[in-house]
Amino acid sequence: MEPVTHFLTGACIGRAGLNRKTAYATFAAVLAAEAADLDVLWSLAGPVEGLKHHRGITHTFLFVPVVAAAICGVVWLVHRWRQHHLARRPRPAPDPESSLPPPQAVRWGWVYFTALLSALSHILLDWTNNYGVRPFYPFNPRWYEGSIVFIAEPVLWALLFSAMLFPWIFGLADREMGARRQPFRGRGWAIFALCGMVALWSFRWVQQDEARTLLSQQQVAVDPVQRIALEPYPINPFRWHAILETDGYYQTAEISTRTGLIDSEAPRDVLYKPTDTPAVEAAKRTFLGRVYLDWGRWAVVRDVGQMTIPGTDPPQLPLDRTWTAVQFSDLRFDYAFRGNGGSTDTAPLSGWVYIFDGHEDGGEFMNGREQK
Secondary structure: OOHHHHHHHHHHHHHOOHHHOOOOHHHHHHHHHHHHHHHHHHHHHOHHHHHHHOOOHHHOOOOHHHHHHHHHHHHHHHHHHHHHHHHOOOOOOOOOOOOOOOOOOOOHHHHHHHHHHHHHHHHHHHHOOOOOEOOOOOOOOOOEOOOOOOOOOHHHHHHHHHHHHHHHHHHHHHHHOOOOOOOOOOHHHHHHHHHHHHHHHHHHHHHHHHHHHHHHHOOOOOOOOOEEEEEEOOOOOOEEEEEEEOOOEEEEEEEEOOOOEEEOOOOOOEEEOOOOOHHHHHHHOOHHHHHHHHHOOOEEEEEEEOOOOOOOOOOOOOOOOOEEEEEEEEHHHOOOOOOOOOOOOOOOOOEEEEEEOOOEEEEEEEOOEEOO
16 A cells, blocks of 8 residues: 555554553654555665565565564654653653653563564555565565555545544644543544444455456356456455456457446457567566566556657667567556556556567666666
């Protein structure tokens, strides 16, 4: 998922009751919920390096205890800094009529457990969308994805934001009326948001299964189907993007579980499998090709001829040399509102390789950046 969902989920985990066990629980939960996405720093070494390591070792069960320990270290440093800062301040005389609660104790076992739980939530959240995770890497390099929630889900934002916003609003109202300040406000809202998240996942899981049933009851592709995928849309839990693979082509369709209708029209929704030219074979052996095919479970590799890669200049070669461009795209992200089967230069998450003389790597590109 995108960072906002991870951040808010961590905050809800901390406020669901763990913040009553130890100081810094919510702080540790938020940090741990976001920590795995530090793998984006790999993109500084190039876009292909970024793709190779995105949702890699930092998104594994092996690394979760390390993340939790690192977050405990950060919290300890913040705690030491606060102690040092407070020690330099003059201590006010104790006020027996003060309504403020005494400072909460730090229980490091609970801090570690909170960070551990939030780090696991990151893997679970990322599993729910169609990009996938490799939680058992490096022992098992297989990608797993639930494909039940879009990578940015406004319904989840509404649930999680409400868990943060309403306790704050009610707290303002209480202070206006002079009510005694309540510690650890918002526990019920946080639990409600987390339960709502699970309920949404369950509902979408049922709808995905319904879409699969509809697909099995209607012949969408003329030829025998080798495998299928069902990808979610944002907001609308009743709409699913279907991909079907046959021996010679890919067939896509839009399914509505609310109406029971399947929209699939040939040739608009048919993508014939491209020919493996020498340039395509050479591109598959490049660094980008190996990384992309390891990740792209529905990858399509096309020789697009002398087409300039978006964001680049055409190669300048002597007249006795030739060049061609090879495009890598993934049909999982071929939504109706985003592109058409990876057949356009705007297909999301595309990779490109220039091949010189039918065999030589002339440059690898993603998102307009070259892998040096």
